[in-house]
Amino acid sequence: MSVNPTKQTELETLLAISSGLNSAQGNERFKTIMHQLLGDLCETIKKFDITDEEFWLAVNYLNELGERKEAALLAAGLGLEHYLDMRADEKEAATGNDVGTPRTIEGPLYVANAPLSEGYARMDDGSEKAETMWLHGTITDLHGKPVAGAIVDIWHANTLGGYSFFDASQSEYNLRRRVKTGADGRYAVRSIVPCGYGCPPDGPTQKLLNGLGRHGNRPAHVHFFVSAPGFKHLTTQINLNGDEYLWDDFAFATREELIADPVKITDSKVSQERDINGPHTEVSFNFALVTS
Ligand code: MBD
Ligand code: FE
The missing domain is CATH 2.60.130.10 (Aromatic compound dioxygenase)
Known part of the structure; x- marks a missing residue:
């Protein structure tokens, strides 16, 4: 399977900007980790052809997790x-x-x-x-x-x-x-x-x-x-x-x-x-x- 080089560049550009790599400010370690994480997330979205509905379900889930203060409980449950x-x-x-x-x-x-x-x-x-x-x-x-x-x-x-x-x-x-x-x-x-x-x-x-x-x-x-x-x-x-x-x-x-x-x-x-x-x-x- 060939990769569309234009699209690839477009994603790379997006990730570089969204994770602050193009900025002189911010924390370097944090930026690098966010860059990796966001890239992994986009890869997963692509790999499983995540639908809009699934995406917003996940976003709302995070809100619910915070509202109920269960983020640490989930971290334990996921190992x-x-x-x-x-x-x-x-x-x-x-x-x-x-x-x-x-x-x-x-x-x-x-x-x-x-x-x-x-x-x-x-x-x-x-x-x-x-x-x-x-x-x-x-x-x-x-x-x-x-x-x-x-x-x-x-x-x-x-x-x-x-x-x-x-x-x-x-x-x-x-x-x-x-x-x-x-x-x-x-x-x-x-x-x-x-x-x-x-x-x-x-x-x-x-x-x-x-x-x-x-x-x-x-x-x-x-x-x-x-x-x-x-x-x-x-x-x-x-x-x-x-x-x-x-x-x-x-x-x-x-x-x-x-x-x-x-x-x-x-x-x-x-x-x-x-x-x-x-x-x-x-x-x-x-x-x-x-x-x-
Ligand atoms: C507990 O009591 C506990 O110890 C852990 C790790 C997660 C949920 C409840
Ligand atoms: Fe306990």
């Missing part, structure tokens, strides 16, 4: 956020350095400045009838030495898969806490066992996933930021073993090393020690940090 982790892992592996607890995506539902306490916190506001969770572990360096003064920032969903701030029915900072480790490197929280998350069924992300024949569910999980002076910041999550979506996460965040086994505790002495009234679920998870 793009996970791709950033894949690249970070690859770069790390190339250095040959030891790695600690693996990273995985942050997701779109973190809120900064959760209440901070030393060693222990209760995370739930007591408003839900739910299984009590005792979540605890140690923060160490790569040699297993406890890290004192680490901030363990934890957030997770309630029994309906909803997150405070994004779910107006929950109290402020419900199921969001920061715990600072002492000399033993330990953190412990009392909370409730979370349920898996599902994309808003009437939202633009789920609408797109439907078109791909995909679901928008995540297994039950708990998010962590772990940071300490002298160590690399860790963004990760643990997944609760036994969840039907454990290996079918729409956001691709599950990793073998990040699966935690929930254990049913029926020993009343242990419950009493934890000031928990009756049987509960224990989740234990340790984190190993890499020096920065």
